[in-house]
């Protein structure tokens with residue numbers, strides 16, 4: 001499949017050609033999405049390299065010899081030195097050499113080489129090699145953790161282990177147990193297609209964008225929007241290469257099956273006997289997950305809907321209405337509550353289409369344009385979905401509508417009430433486990449756009465939502481960014497996602513993006529609110545904010561790290577966890593350290 005823009009053909013790999021490719025059913029959408037993104041690009045694909053990053057404390061000759069040794073053990077074609085020009089690409093053709101959505105200089109967070117292991121045994125081989133040479137390795141599943149660091153290592157010159165390219169199999173789908181087991185290179189697109197091919201009445205659960213790794217997203221504790229939306233909570237069993245190269249299986253996988261078979265309950269029961277260790281392999285740097293089991297949801301009838309609310313401060317009442325509905329499990333999934341400006345952004349039109357003044361788009365301008373959109377002149381838009389049989393769905397909807405109708409001027413819509421291009425139709429798909437690409441449309445907001453997520457967890461309480469919304473609103477004004485808040489509201493907490501969209505080739509925009517992130521993390525922490533996930537460059541600050549009792553949690557994580565990873569070789573700095581080789585030596589980027597990481601880079605300044 002390909003698109004033609006400015007006379008240049010832009011081929012997009014399909015899922016049949018490449019494990020990370022686009023499914024045929026989305027070919028046209030992918031071409032259109034890529035064309036729109038390219039039309040907003042003002043810079044060349046690549047610029048000459050400034051240099052080649054080496055791992056810390058390794059000279060060129062020693063490095064070259066180590067690479068030759070690695071080539072000899074896993075095959076020369078499975079080791080690529082990262083000395084070519086860097087290309088950011090786009091979502092479907094993203095790099096494994098650096099962070100496509102760079103925050104600091106594009107050259108700053110680069111690996112020295114990319115390695116492609118083809119099996120768990122080869123992962124073990126590479127890890128043993130890393131220990132021998134004390135070269136840090138940075139595993140990625142597919143590298144689509146975009147907005148949180150992509151495929152970039154935190155320590156420049158690390159060797160990226162691109163697991164996905166050669167470990168991309170759906171190892172099993174058990175229709176009877178409604179479960180599967182996958183390798184790191186299986187995207188939501190691929191798992192979905194695999195299930196369709198086998199004609200199984202099962203759903204996957206996918207995030208807003210479908211290109212990510214099922215395994216990678218789950219170990220980063222990502223979320224989706226069916227009743228199985230908590231990806232880590234719906235995993236069952238892991239296989240892990242530990243930082244010393246040894247191998248572990250968790251859950252019932254720890255018990256050998258009969259005659260050497262995999263245990264028959266590996267994808268049926270999550271815990272093993274004794275401590276439930278799976279959790280320490282999520283958002284950590286304690287092991288490389290090479291296989292992971294997941295539960296799949298039996299397909300069911302479903303109904304997506306949208307409710308609009310006119311007033312800016314309605315969100316306080318909306319949140320209070322959602323809380324009991326979610327606690328009683330009347331709401332079928334984790335709904336999203338978005339600000340009306342996102343109705344403009346998700347049309348895929350650039351900001352300049354709506355407004356060409358400087359700084360933030362004024363509320364009055366948003367209002368004028370929203371009035372012309374299907375949602376009308378409103379402030380908040382709620383997207384929900386109900387599941388079960390038709391009668392159940394109808395009775396739930398009756399209850400939900402009655403609650404929301406208590407807010408003056410609220411309006412309820414079904415997909416058939418909206419024109420075909422409206423975002424609600426994309427919600428129907430995502431909320432019934434069909435992975436899509438629609439969310440990319442935000443990225444046309446500014447030229448050369450990248451995004452960063454600020455992702456605090458808030459109690460599902462009007463008062464707290466107000467506090468944080470006030471903080472982020474004030475800081476967005478101060479830093480000149482449009483405010484794109486998405487509240488993913490559960491019964492007791494909300495994953496509050498604030499999406500900073502910036503031009504990654506505008507140094508001033510990058511400086512402001514970094515500044516606002518650090519300030520939002522700091523101010524939210526002062527109110528007692530912490531992030532559920534963050535970009536690599538803010539990991540130290542976020543980890544530091546979880547500082548109760550003199551940083552007891554951080555110290556415990558470090559104790560584990562040092563016990564498991566003797567040589568600090570595995571993803572140093574990931575999630576704010578540094579092994580003893582690096583800790584306290586200037587690598588940490590902490591609040592209040594006055595570091596200017598855009599000017600000075602991210603290596604220690606001694």
Ligand code: EUG
Pocket residue numbers: 208223439453455486488495497533
């Ligand atoms: C989104 C949701 C997330 C996240 C990043 C982005 C949604 C954007 C709930 O988690 O981490 C529309």
